[in-house]
Amino acid sequence: MADPDPDPDPDPDVPxxxxxxxxxxxxxVHSAADIAAAWRRERPGAPTESIEIVTPIWWLxxxxxxxxxxxxxAAGIDAATxxxxxxxxxxxxxxxxxxxxxxxRTMVTAGAISQRVARxxxxxxxxxxxxxxxxxxxxxxxxxxxxxxxxxxxxxxxGREARLVHGLSDEExxxxxxxxxxxxxxxxxxxxR
Numbered sequence: 001m002a003d004p005d006p007d008p009d010p011d012p013d014v015p016x017x018x019x020x021x022x023x024x025x026x027x028x029v030h031s032a033a034d035i036a037a038a039w040r041r042e043r044p045g046a047p048t049e050s051i052e053i054v055t056p057i058w059w060l061x062x063x064x065x066x067x068x069x070x071x072x073x074a075a076g077i078d079a080a081t082x083x084x085x086x087x088x089x090x091x092x093x094x095x096x097x098x099x100x101x102x103x104x105r106t107m108v109t110a111g112a113i114s115q116r117v118a119r120x121x122x123x124x125x126x127x128x129x130x131x132x133x134x135x136x137x138x139x140x141x142x143x144x145x146x147x148x149x150x151x152x153x154x155x156x157x158x159g160r161e162a163r164l165v166h167g168l169s170d171e172e173x174x175x176x177x178x179x180x181x182x183x184x185x186x187x188x189x190x191x192x193r
Contacts, residue, residue, distance in 0.1 A: 032056050053183075064164065071160045075153040082157065083108070084116045085125060085150040088142050096141040098131055107193070125149060 030038075036051040072079060087105045091097050097105075103113045117140050120126045125146030131137025142150070165173060187193075 064161070067160060067164065068157060071157050072153070075156045077149060077153045080112075080116050081120055081123075081125065082150070082153055084113075084120055084140075085142065085146055086154065088126070088140060089147065089150045089154070094141065095147065096129070096139040098133075098137055098139055100137075102140060120146065 032052040032055040035055060036048040039046050039048045039051065069079065072082060077085075083106055084102065087102055088095050088097050099110065099113050099117060102108075102117075103110050106113070108116075117126060117128065121128060124143055126140050127143055129139045129141055131139045168176065
């Protein structure tokens with residue numbers, strides 16, 4: 001009798017962890033260290049120092065994104081709407097931001113923000129109002145329905161994500177958060193973002 005599949009719900013979009021390595025058996029699961037070692041063996045002198053950092057970040061990003069998508073579907077909201085409503089909610093009362101400020105805080109283009117705002121406005125989650133700093137300034141404000149949706153959704157999403165990092169101690173989470181902040185700042189500087 002065959003062994004049962006250990007992952008009954010594989011995601012076809014998630015590459016096998018060893019997919020980026022060289023000379024590996026098809027379907028084999030390898031660590032980022034295994035992948036780096038394989039590249040060093042197959043291409044001596046290749047710049048492999050990033051593999052054990054970047055590869056796990058990509059893998060974790062995919063795992064976190066997939067889990068967040070499931071949580072959002074259950075909460076009845078999509079990722080773009082969550083991002084829009086979250087940034088406005090975090091701004092504090094009166095829960096209103098200019099489209100320029102939303103774009104700056106979310107690292108999303110102005111065009112994408114306009115589309116998100118238009119869709120959220122059609123759904124009754126936000127309203128646009130004239131700003132006070134200039135004729136062309138537009139404020140995006142949460143409606144009561146948008147506020148209620150983000151309150152429900154943020155608890156669902158943050159609760160799930162808190163459980164996903166629970167395997168690290170408080171101290172480990174603090175150290176990792178600091179290192180990720182440093183890496184993010186440096187990568188943004190180097191990429192002009």
